[in-house]
Amino acid sequence: MSNDNQREELLEAIHHACRAFQNAADEVDEAVCLCVDINRTDLRCLDILERLGPLTAGELASKSGLTTGATTTLLDRLEHAGYATRTRDTVDRRKVLVDITPTVRGFAEEFYGRLAAEWDALAARFSNSDLATIVEFLEASRAINAGHAAQLRRDRAEAPPSSA
Secondary structure (H helix, E strand, O other): OOHHHHHHHHHHHHHHHHHHHHHHHHHHHHHHHHHHOOOHHHHHHHHHHHHHOOEEHHHHHHHHOOOHHHHHHHHHHHHHHOOEEEEEOOOOOOOEEEEEOHHHHHHHHHHHHHHHHHHHHHHOOOOHHHHHHHHHHHHHHHHHHHHHHHHHHHHHHHOOOOOO
């Protein structure tokens, strides 16, 4: 087999593996949503808050791709469920910060802790150099996906109204 053919096969395998990984991650997230009675958008926003710390509603809207109105509704829902809190910023009292509650940290550990341990065991099979390459690939892939999503949103906003 030529190097060109091998490369094409490897690139195809990467494409399939990434899609399969995304589907499997979606399945895990869907199962967690069912366990804690929230929807996927709620979970995505809780993840953003867990990773980045307290944010304003506007920052959360920007990072999640939601409108400010949809974010307000989401925060009302999460606050009512006991998964998020809104508190005044101690430095700028005009700002309201949104954060996750200890309940979210608890179910994150319960539902994702074992998964993280299994990933750590898997990572032990790879050298530090391999892991650095994996991180580089994943970060670049995330940036490509984010750029593609942004372009799709721009295209949709610029498109003439549908007559369907």
